[in-house]
Every structure is written in C-alpha cells, then in structure tokens.
Amino acid sequence: MSYYQRHLFVCLNQRANGEASCADHDAQAAFDHCKSRVKQLGLAGKGGVRVNKAGCLDRCAGGPVAVVYPEAVWYSWVDKSDIDEIVESHLRDGKVVERLVLPDAVGR
C-alpha cells in the first residue's frame, strides 16, 4: 500500500507573460478550500489523502487544473462546490467526477 491512498496536485502557477495560467482562475482559493475540506472530513494524512501545491502541469489552457493519483485523473472546476464534489466523490469515495474531468486534448 502506498503512503497516501490518494494524492491531489493543484496547479497554482502564475505566468508573468500574459499566457493562460491557473492562478488567473483563483486556484489558490480552491487549493485552500480543498485542504480544509479534506481536513474537516478527517481524510488527511498517512493512508488517506494528501493535497499538494504544484507548479505548472503544462495543461494551462484548461485552468484551473489538478490531478489525482494513483488514478491519474485530471480535473478542472468552476467553483467551491465542484471542489467539494471532487473531495467527497473521488478523494473519499473513489468515484471519478466525470463531469469535471479535463478532456485529453487540453494542453498548454
């Protein structure tokens, strides 16, 4: 068994050159909300869920973006209720939130 059951990486990158970036979509607020929700639900830590900041994941056109391992499922979201759904459905219950999955074609 791996140290964490699920590991979520949230891109917080801000580009200075005007190109699309996740920080333009308030990724920090989503990250903060996600961390606190995971903690509230008692999911954080060894054998559970870890939420980490990430730099650019090179899929900026879909920003804000995050990826969950070990399933390698990529997400984008609109608001905090979407984050809640990712936390409760995927991170806690192991069910992918299909409506928020980032299409494979989305890149930089």
Ligand code: FES
């Ligand atoms: S800035 Fe977030 S994936 Fe590139």
